Amino acid sequence: MPITETAEKYDQSIKEKALIIKGLVKIYKGSSDSALSGLDISVNYGEIFGLLGPNGAGKTTAISIMSTLLRPTSGSVTICGIDAVKQPNRIKKLIGLVPQDIALYANLTVRENLRYFGRICGLKGQVLKDRIADCLEMVGLEKRADQLIFTFSGGMKRRANLAAGILHQPRILFLDEPTVGIDAQSRNMILEKLSLLKETGTTMIYTTHYMDEAEQLCDCVAIIDEGHIIAEGSPKQLISRAPGHAGLKDLFLALTGKRLRD
């Protein structure tokens, strides 16, 4: 096959994928161990990709590099055809992040928070107002819009946190354990809303410790440990590949072991 044809096919495959990670390595300054050692991930548009792993496996490091917060030691990250390492400013217009903590100003109302983050993303006027109204409705906080965040329950805070992440309609949304520490009702609602978001074409990279969530929500999951992928595929595929395991949780423990991770 001629070289030009190969290159064209490669370019085409890059454009067809929402996210392509190749040989990603991250070694933190002063550390001899690598947090990520040759991570390879490929995510299609509109897919929910679950990144599973025990504490310290490298999930947050991977999300931080993908969302332009960290520079990798080596390897490449391509988002919607754009090199995220070389052109982080272009990438920032395409992505959204729902961090593990409630990344909102506690002394502002949820509407004020959304208005601020919306303006930072460049939304203005009626478009901004409409997006705020849509997001509030989506997370069920329209009646609490003018209430200060610090007065919210854990579940309400998590929902507000999600609203701030999707306000500017990102093409790829990174969710770092978005349902941690909340009741079953709020968790269920968040999962439902993420499914709705998927229908609109939003690609999502999702990290969680709740295997049932990943099983229910994700099109594809990657189990990572010590900085590299140890299993990848759809939840059904993974379970079927390892008979004798009741579900993803069993498989996860079988692959990563029962040793405590600190």
Place this chain on the structure above:
Amino acid sequence: MYKTGATIIKELLLVLRDRAGMLVLFLMPALLVLVITLVQENVMKTMGEKSTRILLVDQEQQSIGQTVEKRLLESGLVEIVKKVNEKEAIKAVIDGDFQLCIIIPKGITRSVKAKARQVVMKSLSMDDTSTGKKIQRRDIAVYFDPTVLGGFRSALLNSLKLVIVGIEIDEKMKVLAELLPEHINMTIRKKMGSFVPDNLIKDIPGIKLDFNSDPLMKVKENPASRDAFDKTPTSVQQNVPAWALFGIFFIVVPMAGGLIKERHDQTLLRLLTMPVSYITLITGKVIAYVFVCLIQFTLILLIGKFLLPLLGSPMLEMGSDPIAVIIIAISAILAATGYGILLGTVARTYEQASMFGPISIVIAAALGGIMVPVYAMPKIMQEISVFSPLSWGLDAFLDIFVRGGNITTVLREVFLLLSFFIITMLISWVYFFRRS
């Protein structure tokens, strides 16, 4: 600009809703200015800026006591309250009702007059039966309240010594005026004997020696200001700009706290994944705090201008160059915000920032002459004080408020404050990206 504006609005909302921060930013400096100015106003009164009430016990009621009283009153330093009983007067001082009492003992007038005569006769080599006699000296006693400060104590003692020297000269001159013609007469007779006609000796004129009527020279106090601006430094002129600066620099606490909180609760993390630069975020923050501090500074000036006079203090005089005042204020605020950003970037926890921030500001304030004027510090501290941004700010304000300066006078201080802002911002910038 749109994103900077959004950050300014967000920061202002956060400041308005942070009650503890509002107390630190507005109530604390306002109270400090009020309390310290009023307290120091009273200290300055007792330090000699205004007359102090003292006790005088004149046990003989003759010329010395009357002269001491008259001349002390003329000095304007004191207001005299007379008492008869020495023990009662000393008790009043011990009880702290008066800062001091002066006791004029019985027989002092006679003793001073006799001693003056003895000294003059001795100097003229005149025979006097009393010359060889020991005349008992009577001393004026002064009782001080132990809490009276050294400066005021020396000022009063020196005034009293001057009064006494004046009385001594008067008495000696009176005796000299009386004895000199007699001395000349005796000397001529001794040298010329019967050759001197009686009417010649009778014609020797008497001498009138009145030295106090018209002083040959005086000390005139003039303000060392740059133009005709003639303001006596008061506690208001020193304290209002000093504590306003102190309040301005206290913004480092809410400012650094806000930055650390943003870092810890991951709002900064979220912002860094959005299409906005770190410079835009920090610029918005700095502009918001400059705005807040300008309100704070205006409030403090208004207290000095309108509230303090109602409480008996002099009114704050702000010189003749309001543009210079605004430029100094903005430069000082920028220096403070730079320090706040640096502290918020370097400190790992809110506890670190809330401990180190106020302590470092109190030290910088002490070094900068906010609490004690720089000239009153030991030499080594004076040399260190030139490194305090609060010292630059205060010096610039005093140049305008007290020394009658203008914008050109304070260019050096403005340059130093702005340099401090730029350096702290650069260090924060480098530190932030190295850590990120």
